Amino acid sequence: MTRLSANTLAALPAAVAQPQYDRTAVKAGVVHFGPGAFHRAHQAAAFDTLLAQDPRWGITGVSLNSRGVADALTPQDGLYTLALLDAETEYRVIGSILKVLTKDEPEAILAALAHADTRIVSSTVTEKGYCLGADGTLDFAHPAIKADVEASKTEGWTPGSFTGWLVRGLQARRLAGLPGMTVLCCDNLTDNGRKLEVATIALAEVIDAETARWIAETCAFPNAMVDSITPATDDALRNRVAEATGLEDAWPIQRERFTQWVIEDRFAGERPALDVAGVTFASEVRPFEAAKLRLLNGPHSALAYIGLGRGLETVADAMADRELAAFAERLMRDDIAPSVVAPPGLDLSRYISDVLARFANPAIRHLLSQIAWDGSQKLPYRLLDTTREALAAGRPIERLALPIAAWLRFLAAAAEEGRTITDPLAAPLLERAGDWRRVLAMREVFGELGNDTRFVEAVEAGIAALEAGRLEALPA
Template identity: 75%
Template sequence: MRLSPETLQLVPAEVARPAYDRTMVRQGVVHFGPGAFHRAHQAAAFDTLLARDPRWGITGVSLHSQGVAQALNPQGGLYTLALLDAQTDYRVIGSVGQVLTGAAPAAILAALAHADTRVISATVTEKGYCLGGDGALDFAHPAIAADLAAAGGPGWVPASFIGWLVQGLAARRAAGLPGVTVLSCDNVTDNGRKLEAATLALAQAVDGETARWIGDHVRFPNAMVDSITPATDDALRAQVAAATGLEDAWPIQRERFTQWVIEDRFAGERPALDLAGATFAADVRPFEAAKLRLLNGAHSTLAYLGLGLGHETVAQAMQDAALATFVERLMREDIAPSVKAPPGLNLAGYIGDVLARFANSAIRHLLAQIAWDGSQKLPYRLLGTVQDALDAGRPIDRLAVPIAAWLRFLAAAARDGRPITDPLAGELLARAPDWRAVLAMPAVFGALGHDEDFVDAVAHAHAALEEGRLP
């Protein structure tokens, strides 16, 4: 039998279930991008909160895929979360009420403009923000250009996430509803401010009055989210079926560790997510920098170097003594000096915790998954650290190694005719045979790609990797 509200009572007692009456839940959150990371982390936090306050249920919106809706809607939004550690625990999450798709634009707009909606959140990845190399909205982006052409006309169905925000907020304004909090949960530096600027830019181009209303009534807090979430596979489905006695079309797995830091900047009522372990802070940026640079920067390093060495998962890569030593030195000696620790965070201890998390053999986190969207991730994860080191006169030899490994990853894909997952895939693969041509891409490297010290460091790292040496 399949997991559903009707079969939930059959789940064994050792599997945790929603500790509230789901029929009493109101949909207070509209979330764009209800993929694995959101369902493993934010939806689980709201699931905990719902036991105290039933007003924070989630309506998911999947603009470009039917898969999540097809998996969860027949299950009444229920799914199983596996917490991976020395002992795996299982928990059925009930915070998602339904998942809407781009095929139902009227339903999406109705959810955005519903009186119960207080938070619009997002995990749409870096590419969903349609930003240019300067971090501002890219008006030449095809989806933004399409929204500009169609906005204000009859039957406008936005092509971009930013377009949906503008249309949904305009509908709230027209209905006389209060503003909302728009909460980014993506790994983008200063994510709330960038999302705010992009939304206001498009709104101003569409309707100045709506832009002014957004500025006055809507808040875009910065946020940082951290929990390693491997992709769902058939092995997980089999484990969940054995643990629950039910078929789950799309269970989720993550490590037990989670961190969610949210800027205390809300429009109206703030959900009490601290009851679920979230931290409200006056400034998220120090937490964000520590996570993006130390954890995510090291993750990307492991991905590109590990794949080049024939490893498949993060845990396997960490069993490679030379690679594990390199990554630890990179974190402690090259990345940490660029990170200003937030109050209460000991960087040395944090690095030790990150390394232990990477080595967790219960987590099968594929390096190939981490390697996706390198052109969007590396500027935040590594290139900012490189620029800071150059500005401070610190060496960048080790920092150049993961960049060179990414260039070799691209070259191998181009040589073998393999596709890569990246919004700039076409241009990257075309330039990949000449790594210097990739460095010259301003959309990825900005002015850094023409810095002689940086180019020389990458050249030395690239030569060492070609010779089979880990510098």
């Protein structure tokens, strides 16, 4: 079958949307680290819409950990298909990514960061990609950060971490007399912009104090949140895309039709007119972020770990389990919602109903195993912060502790069966998995919460409930 590329766009059926602009006239105004599925489903699609009005906001992708995206998209001239999953699936070819660089091209990465046309550097490198400690600040003991500090002592140094690349690129811009940039984190971290700003300046202070001062004075790190369920690409999607488009696409992307991107209105220079793509610019992102992290991502993780323990495969499967779906709704309405301050215009009860409907969408095959990745990095933001607030307020935490109990059983099962898990702390987690109390003692995951008797007892009750086949540690 003919491959998707700039030369084959004309062969697309009329029903498949394609870029409504001259790609040869597009300039790269954005450098994005982590051009995986999440970015290509959301930010790249939004910039694709903007390019129809303003050709200065194309994207240079940077993949530091693998060549997979570059190898898939380079023969396709950066083009890929986005499938929007609803009652009827809509297909759209996205053209905003102009090229994808890898760690094997450090000179090209630095040149992109230090180019006069670049005004935004953005990131979706997952929670673990920022090398933060349990307190949310840069972990200087992290091997990648230690390596960057050591490498920076040599002229023309090449970073390994994303934060290292930020410092290196901003250092190059300062020395070239270029203006500062907007650094836009799009990962699921509470206060993501502020955390990245503090981490970047902290690393810069160790490497180049003058650059640290320049970053603080000229760059902006707005908070942001992105929401849309994005299942992993599989062969079934590739086959559906080939049938719909008549072209082979090595790495198409799928997501639900619903999408939300909220960005703090705090830019170092020009702000892209992304409102044409439905982006919300707000003075305060935290209320939107908290609602999403707690009322969508928290229940997502709960469905993942509890659902896997019940032999289920997808989120839709979990929602078809009436007992589990009822538990998720009680968790959201009774235990999580009290900790969420609704942003203006957001009805929390309706938001919860909408999220539950999105979870149950049968068109979306979102694997629980995918959601279960990196639990040690996700759970602190998705459920543990809510648990701390509930404890402080004197509210029950038994339902909040049940997904943690399910995660501990997930770890124990993996260790017992000799399976690995996808988590940066896989080795210590699996080594301790036979004794769940030793996992709770890991401060890099639980902080002081692991020593709180109320929490430990609630987790123990949750484990007992799950082992008995129940989803309630409290009386019904």
